Amino acid sequence: MPRLRAHNIAVSLDGFMAGPDQTLEHPMGVGGMRLHEWAFAARSFGGAGDGLDEAFIQRGDEGVGATVMGRNMFGPVRGPWPDERWTGWWGDEPPYHHAVFVLTHHPRDPLEMQGGTTFYFVTDGLEVALERAFAAADGADVRVGGGADMIRQCLRAGLLDELHLAVAPVLLGRGERLLDDLGDAGAGYTCAELVSSDAVAHVRLVRG
Amino acid sequence: MPRLRAHNIAVSLDGFMAGPDQTLEHPMGVGGMRLHEWAFAARSFGGAGDGLDEAFIQRGDEGVGATVMGRNMFGPVRGPWPDERWTGWWGDEPPYHHAVFVLTHHPRDPLEMQGGTTFYFVTDGLEVALERAFAAADGADVRVGGGADMIRQCLRAGLLDELHLAVAPVLLGRGERLLDDLGDAGAGYTCAELVSSDAVAHVRLVRG
Numbered sequence: 325m326p327r328l329r330a331h332n333i334a335v336s337l338d339g340f341m342a343g344p345d346q347t348l349e350h351p352m353g354v355g356g357m358r359l360h361e362w363a364f365a366a367r368s369f370g371g372a373g374d375g376l377d378e379a380f381i382q383r384g385d386e387g388v389g390a391t392v393m394g395r396n397m398f399g400p401v402r403g404p405w406p407d408e409r410w411t412g413w414w415g416d417e418p419p420y421h422h423a424v425f426v427l428t429h430h431p432r433d434p435l436e437m438q439g440g441t442t443f444y445f446v447t448d449g450l451e452v453a454l455e456r457a458f459a460a461a462d463g464a465d466v467r468v469g470g471g472a473d474m475i476r477q478c479l480r481a482g483l484l485d486e487l488h489l490a491v492a493p494v495l496l497g498r499g500e501r502l503l504d505d506l507g508d509a510g511a512g513y514t515c516a517e518l519v520s521s522d523a524v525a526h527v528r529l530v531r532g
Numbered sequence: 533m534p535r536l537r538a539h540n541i542a543v544s545l546d547g548f549m550a551g552p553d554q555t556l557e558h559p560m561g562v563g564g565m566r567l568h569e570w571a572f573a574a575r576s577f578g579g580a581g582d583g584l585d586e587a588f589i590q591r592g593d594e595g596v597g598a599t600v601m602g603r604n605m606f607g608p609v610r611g612p613w614p615d616e617r618w619t620g621w622w623g624d625e626p627p628y629h630h631a632v633f634v635l636t637h638h639p640r641d642p643l644e645m646q647g648g649t650t651f652y653f654v655t656d657g658l659e660v661a662l663e664r665a666f667a668a669a670d671g672a673d674v675r676v677g678g679g680a681d682m683i684r685q686c687l688r689a690g691l692l693d694e695l696h697l698a699v700a701p702v703l704l705g706r707g708e709r710l711l712d713d714l715g716d717a718g719a720g721y722t723c724a725e726l727v728s729s730d731a732v733a734h735v736r737l738v739r740g
Contacts, residue, residue, distance in 0.1 A: 495718030
């Protein structure tokens with residue numbers, strides 16, 4: 325059975341996935357880059373690191389045939405799209421190389437990028453976005469890219485089969501909390517793997 | 533300079549230090565024991581484990597001459613003490629073997645236990661409790677035993693020199709959150725050590 329997975333989701337010790345006040349200058353919110361230093365030190369993100377952290381980054385892509393993400397992860401634009409100019413944070417060739425379904429309240433035509441990535445804008449809710457993603461993945465897994473709100477929705481609804489958290493050993497103090505108000509949904513997950521580099525603790529949670 | 537330290541503070545991935553509804557039957561709150569399984573598997577708490585987790589448990593006692601704790605950590609009694617019968621969770625010989633200052637709104641005579649532990653009940657606030665603890669420690673460090681509220685107060689006020697968190701790879705869903713509303717105080721701490729066993733990630737944060 326194809327599974328719904330989230331990988332390399334960086335959180336602070338106090339549970340924040342991004343700092344406050346996301347803007348073009350601060351795509352991760354103010355201070356939020358501290359959660360991602362381990363990733364930028366790894367080869368996949370331009371660093372030299374080729375150890376545990378790099379291995380976890382690569383595992384996040386394995387067996388994934390489509391991605392779903394929230395609109396705030398796609399970009400800083402809020403409300404109706406003023407024009408077609410914003411095409412994501414990732415330049416002309418985003419690192420997805422498959423169909424990406426962006427959940428939004430505001431319709432927009434599909435956006436075909438270089439390297440096989442096409443962004444589809446879904447206005448019919450999470451379930452429809454997931455249905456379309458699993459159809460596009462054609463038997464492979466679907467990855468939830470983020471942000472915090474979408475991952476939380478998937479967790480609370482028991483839809484997420486695997487969640488790999490990268491716990492950064494920092495206190496952010498404020499920002500957007502990832503693991504909030506999970507209630508009974510939290511008990512449905514068990515730890516399949518726990519291992520640390522010097523920079524980050526990797527926790528792999530699976531449902532059941 | 534003597535330092536104020538907290539050790540082996542177990543938190544869930546979603547930031548809870550205890551489950552909801554602390555009672556005599558559930559001293560850690562409902563579900564809260566899942567945060568402490570790693571500790572009970574270690575030799576100091578009656579288990580067989582003698583590795584990394586046991587070493588961290590032992591380090592928490594090294595160089596400590598006195599302890600401060602909140603009233604809810606001392607026991608489940610709320611409001612004025614109805615009598616002198618409650619003497620803590622730890623039996624006739626608590627594992628402290630030094631002066632322990634319990635912060636409470638309700639006065640009570642000092643309580644001398646076997647093995648060198650005496651509980652003093654301080655009604656003049658956190659600063660006074662710390663002053664008395666440092667005096668009793670006589671040049672050694674003071675440990676903040678907990679609970680969540682006292683650790684949070686010390687963190688927010690910038691009083692805590694070292695915080696060792698034991699991050700258990702579980703989602704509790706609800707309970708008493710430890711690292712909440714830290715604001716700018718969070719940025720004052722940096723990670724001095726990050727290392728994991730199979731059961732828990734140890735993070736040692738220091739001020740500055």
